[in-house]
Amino acid sequence: MRAAVWGVRARMRWVHLVLGGALLMPYFLVAQVAVGVAAGGVNTLESVPLTFAAYGLSLPLAAVTGVFGPVRPMSAGAVRMLCGVPGELLAEGPARSWAARGRTAAWWSLHLGAGAAVAGMSLAVPPMAVVLIAVPLVRSLREAPLSLVYFPDDTASWLAPLMGAGMLAGLVAAAAAAGALLARAAPVLLGPTAADRLAAAEERAADLAVRNRLARELHDAVGHALSAVTLQAAAARRVLGRDPEFVREALAAIEDTARRTVGELDGVLGLLRDGDPAGRTAAAPAPTLASDLDGLLARTRAAGVAVTVRQEPGPAGDWSQLSPIASREAYRIVQEGLGNALRHGAGPVELRIAVRKGPDGGPGTTAHRELEITMTNPPGAPAGPSPRTTGGRGLHGAAERARLLGGSVEAGRHDGLWRLRAVLPLGGGCR
Known part of the structure; x- marks a missing residue:
């Protein structure tokens, strides 16, 4: 169980997810501009709903580019190296049919979407967890406007480290689950089609x-x-x-x-x-x-x-x-x-x-x-x-x-x- 959550393979899959989040950034920036213009020229980063709207719009944009030839061999190589999926379960070369291109597009949007979520959590959760763990030791962290959670007294503040540790454990579990999901989906979406087997x-x-x-x-x-x-x-x-x-x-x-x-x-x-x-x-x-x-x-x-x-x-x-x-x-x-x-x-x-x-x-x-x-x-x-x-x-x-x-x-x-x-x-x- 420990290896599945924090072993070498799990950590390599985490890296794979973070790379997916980085690859989503160009699509997210384009979607952010489009959503901001549609909302009347506002900054989408100042609005959580608009940020999620830009995130949702970026996934179809990524799916459109997933139909192009280099995406499948590049994705298959990354999955083989970082996710530990056997090479014989993955197709070689560009997609030859529209069915294969559609599956590649689905994989591309899944990888980038899940990777962006895990990458965002990897950036936000550790600093928040460190602050919570330090709450009992630093009194100013329990006072507004720095306080993340209201603690009525010093005794209750000792629950903050448990909350911080729980957030870190949740991040690790979420990354491991997302990595396992991608490893399981890769042979289905990046595996050889009937046309590939025939060729x-x-x-x-x-x-x-x-x-x-x-x-x-x-x-x-x-x-x-x-x-x-x-x-x-x-x-x-x-x-x-x-x-x-x-x-x-x-x-x-x-x-x-x-x-x-x-x-x-x-x-x-x-x-x-x-x-x-x-x-x-x-x-x-x-x-x-x-x-x-x-x-x-x-x-x-x-x-x-x-x-x-x-x-x-x-x-x-x-x-x-x-x-x-x-x-x-x-x-x-x-x-x-x-x-x-x-x-x-x-x-x-x-x-x-x-x-x-x-x-x-x-x-x-x-x-x-x-x-x-x-x-x-x-x-x-x-x-x-x-x-x-x-x-x-x-x-x-x-x-x-x-x-x-x-x-x-x-x-x-x-x-x-x-x-x-x-x-x-x-x-x-x-x-």
Whole structure:
């Protein structure tokens, strides 16, 4: 109980209230002039009713300024520091809606109004209490015109110290109660609204999407490259001294793979450089199906895996004329499938890429086109007691890439082979 009334937290809340009283002064002075003019040019400080009228008028004036942007973050920071309210209960940043602005205005007028009352009591009560406590000791304080309370005799004057102590105790209790009231009201009036929570959720979702994108890019670029380089180095080591030409080709493939991967890694890291647009512009462009499929196949074959490709443009369009985003995502999906074949496969890979007509949307509609990627290879020996039936992070990333374009990815055993099948909608046609 003592800490709640006179502890460190209670004293900090008292300071918060006094600051509110100081902030009300400009509004009070304006209201004082307005009330004085309305009352016929009188001095409102000479009239208690007019003083209270000016005080009452100053609160709506304060509420009007409470709708402006800086008020809420400033108030939330003061409440967090001086009132001990946890930061997670308070909103961050300016109010985004009129409902939030209205709550901020209500808080601003409550803080300044209660602060002015407590600040006024803090200025007036201590001197009065000191006088009352000194009444029994100073006879002149009991005589008019200095006497605050009439005491009929010296015996009754000894009640004055009790009255002074009671006034001080009342001031402390009032300040503690007002501070507790503001601390309880702060989460209600300064807490996040539904719009604030929605904006925060959207910001977190956007940040998570960026993180997932970077994770996919790093996995696809670096993971595939490391798998290819590992297999190429192992193959070169096995024939070292017997087939110099093969070793030379393997080392050249390792050099080319490493160089390309460094460029792609620099592009991904460029996304992390805030305020460095030049770094992002200078980064190597992301590979696409149209620009680097032949190179990807060559690097995979150099690692010792035979790849057969069936490219079927067909009447629905030419897959080499895909839009940049579709071509990029398709390239990453093919790269993931070839990487899985390198790591887990046990035989040649058959890759089929075709643009075909999608499901008919009904009479009067244009048939959509789809890019279909199908990759099959014999599965390798299981690494554990049960055969591998699902993919890892790479296949999940490939599925996410397909979903971004409205497509899908399927991976698993099919007719005794491991099959990866991706379908990417292309809309009305290729570009």
